[in-house]
Amino acid sequence: MHAESGQAGPVVLVAERRSRRSRLASYGFVIPATTLFAVFIAYPILWVLGQSLYGRNAAGVTAFSGVANYAAVLGDATFWIVVRNMVLWAVITIPVQMLIGGLLAYFIERHTHRLRGFFRTAFFLPVVTSVSVVSLVWVQIYAPYYGIAQEYLKHLGIVMSNSPIGDPKTAIYALIIVNIWQWTGFSMLMYIAGIANMPSEILDAARIDGATGWRLAVHVVVPMLAPATKSLLLLGIIGTLQTFPIVHLMTGGGPNRASEVFGTYIFKQSFVIGDTGGGAALSVIVLLLALILSLAQIILLGARLTPAAKERP
Structure with a gap:
């Protein structure tokens, strides 16, 4: 009995040391990620939250103002113009990008063979193109008198004296078209990844049962x-x-706030007007909207990011 207990002691000590080393190694892997999160995400959020509670008084001195910045933002007519633009942006761009991207993915994967790589690259190219280049090209397309868009509108009997992005009635829609053109390729890539992961047995069984063409696409x-x-x-x-x-x-x-979005509104409030408290309050409101909408969708739809989605730039 004494011999067995004497042998068990060193074994227990070795096991404890290995467990301690394992915990230390785990902490070593966690600490860098935690530090980066605290420095670049948690601290900025807390700093902006603190800034949103301060504003300049009548003497021009920064002082604690509580929720006054939030009340000023919600009472500003421009804020509700921005909300309208954001709703239009989401309601139009998201379904159209998914529809066009899905159709492109289906036809490329099912009806092209030798040129499959070419079509994938061609439609995905706008996603990786610099935003500055995209903006410059589309400004020329929308240019009055000589732009391609103006020429097509003339053929339809529509004559505009101004650029589509220079008219308050059409500016937001013109930008939505540019966004759809740029990001539809990403939707296509996501659907291509989904089609590639489909079990071929299910598709073969559906074809045997008579599902072909649009019936196969819609129902399977x-x-x-x-x-x-x-x-x-x-x-x-x-x-x-x-x-x-x-x-x-x-x-x-x-023009005249017609295409204002949260990003440009926050930028102007913080760096053009110099109202850092109002800009911070806007940032907090946008963050809360993003959290609420994301959580609502995850709860209601069970949405989870696929591996391909996590690589979106």
Whole structure:
């Protein structure tokens, strides 16, 4: 008995040391990610939240103002113009991008062979093109008198004296078209990944049962692409709230606030007007909207990001 207990002691000590080393190694892997999260995500959010509670008083001195910045933002008519633009942006761009992207993915994967790589690259190219280049090209397309868009409108009997992005009635819709053109390739890529992961046995069984063409696409392919669709819906909502570069470069939110989005509105409040408290309050409101909409979709639809979705730039 004594010999057995004497042998068990060193074994227990070795096991404890290995367990301790394993815990230390785990902490070593967790600490860098936790530090990056705290420095670049948690701290900025807390700093912006704190800034949103301060404002300048009548003497021009920064002082604690409580929720006054939030009340000023919600009482500003421009805020509700921005909300309208954001709703239009999401309601139009997300379904259209998914529809066109899904159709492109289906036809490329099912009806092209030798040129499959070419079509994939061609339709995905706008996604990886610089936003500055995209903006410059589309400003020329929308240019009055000589732009391609104006020429097509003339053939339809529509004559515009101004650029589509220079008219308050059409500016937001013109930008929505540019966004659809740029990001439809990403939706296509997501659906291509979904189609590639489909079990061939199910498709073969559906064909044997007589499902071909549109019947196969609508009743078999579309339901099996539900995870990709949910991921695109979630990413589309988040992307809508993050919209900034294309609007800032093409219209700056104008004319007359007609194309203002949250990104340009926050930028103007914080860096043009100099109202950092109001800009911070707007940022917090956008963050809360993103959290609420994302959580609601995850709860209601069970949306989860697929591996391909996590690589979106």
